[in-house]
Amino acid sequence: xxxxxxxxxxxxxxxxxxxxxxxxxxxxxxxxxxxxxxxxxxxxxxxxxxxxxxxxxxxxxxxxxxxx
Numbered sequence: 041x042x043x044x045x046x047x048x049x050x051x052x053x054x055x056x057x058x059x060x061x062x063x064x065x066x067x068x069x070x071x072x073x074x075x076x077x078x079x080x081x082x083x084x085x086x087x088x089x090x091x092x093x094x095x096x097x098x099x100x101x102x103x104x105x106x107x108x
Contacts, residue, residue: 064091065089066089066092070089071090071096073085077098087105088104088105089104
């Protein structure tokens with residue numbers, strides 16, 4: 041959102057005025073994956089918290105997410 045990390049050709053940012061370091065309630069970084077890698081949904085992304093155990097369980101276990 042702030043810098044073109046993947047050096048994507050169509051990136052037209054920055055989309056935020058400054059880099060944000062937003063954490064979930066347990067102090068973990070949020071997980072952003074594109075394309076969506078946890079379930080078969082082509083062309084979508086996933087954004088979720090790894091939950092209290094801090095382990096990325098790909099939107100299962102105690103991971104916290106909202107289904108689109």
